[in-house]
Amino acid sequence: MDDIQKHILAERALAAARRCVASRFAGAAFTYAAGSIMRGEGTAFSDIDLVVVFPSLERAWRESFTEDGFPVEAFVHDAQTLAHYLHRDADSGYPIMVNMVMTGSILGPDIDSARLIQAKAADILAAGPKPLAGADYDMLRYQVTDLADDLRGARPPEEVAAIAALLYQKLADLILLGRGAWSGRGKWAPRVLKTLDAQLAAEFDAAFRLAGQGDGARLLALADRELALHGGRYFDGYRQNAPLEARRLE
Numbered sequence: 001m002d003d004i005q006k007h008i009l010a011e012r013a014l015a016a017a018r019r020c021v022a023s024r025f026a027g028a029a030f031t032y033a034a035g036s037i038m039r040g041e042g043t044a045f046s047d048i049d050l051v052v053v054f055p056s057l058e059r060a061w062r063e064s065f066t067e068d069g070f071p072v073e074a075f076v077h078d079a080q081t082l083a084h085y086l087h088r089d090a091d092s093g094y095p096i097m098v099n100m101v102m103t104g105s106i107l108g109p110d111i112d113s114a115r116l117i118q119a120k121a122a123d124i125l126a127a128g129p130k131p132l133a134g135a136d137y138d139m140l141r142y143q144v145t146d147l148a149d150d151l152r153g154a155r156p157p158e159e160v161a162a163i164a165a166l167l168y169q170k171l172a173d174l175i176l177l178g179r180g181a182w183s184g185r186g187k188w189a190p191r192v193l194k195t196l197d198a199q200l201a202a203e204f205d206a207a208f209r210l211a212g213q214g215d216g217a218r219l220l221a222l223a224d225r226e227l228a229l230h231g232g233r234y235f236d237g238y239r240q241n242a243p244l245e246a247r248r249l250e
Helices: 003-022 079-092 097-102 111-127 134-150 155-179 188-197 198-212 216-229
Strands: 030-034 048-054 060-069 069-078 105-107
Touching: 003 030, 003 048, 003 060, 003 069, 003 105, 030 097, 030 111, 048 079, 048 097, 048 111, 069 079, 069 216, 079 097, 097 111, 105 111, 134 155, 134 216, 155 188, 155 198, 155 216, 188 198, 198 216
Parallel strands: 048 069
Antiparallel strands: 030 048, 030 105, 060 069
């Protein structure tokens, strides 16, 4: 698909988003229409992301449907529920909703309020994620250590590939969050890695490609190198307490 076709697809998607908001979400104060398709980077299978904001709701929700042939993911909020999820994104290290708000095209009547929230989302992104620390940091280091250790022994190729699949997100999080950068899930992980450090992203990709073919040596070396930046392997002394309510009386 060339640039002209992507532009046409983006215009069609925006028109579909306008019709969708008018028909399904009448009374919304404003909407952010987002996603790769809106940026002119999508494919024929890309979906439309809508963050729909009403003046007031009993509760937020999300729903999926098809509009004019486009798959649509709608996240429906009022200002307070949206603020909750924007800050939850910031705490998690994955700015999913924050990115949708910041990059989305604004639809609807209350443009000033939409721009105000968009500016707050931009501030969240600019501030970066909270530093790795505490129980979540310990767990991440432990998980990367545990999975890396599974690669140390001789294993069948299919087991190496399965271990690599589990390690992919954990190692990406350690690399990105450990450098003070936002992380990303799924397809976003390699994108943000490339933005952070193109050479490191290429090493990451090559290591996982080889591991997918059953050769985990390069991936193990990469994991060990990243763990070394965080004090090395973390196994001895790791402890995770169960919740006090994790009890069932028979």
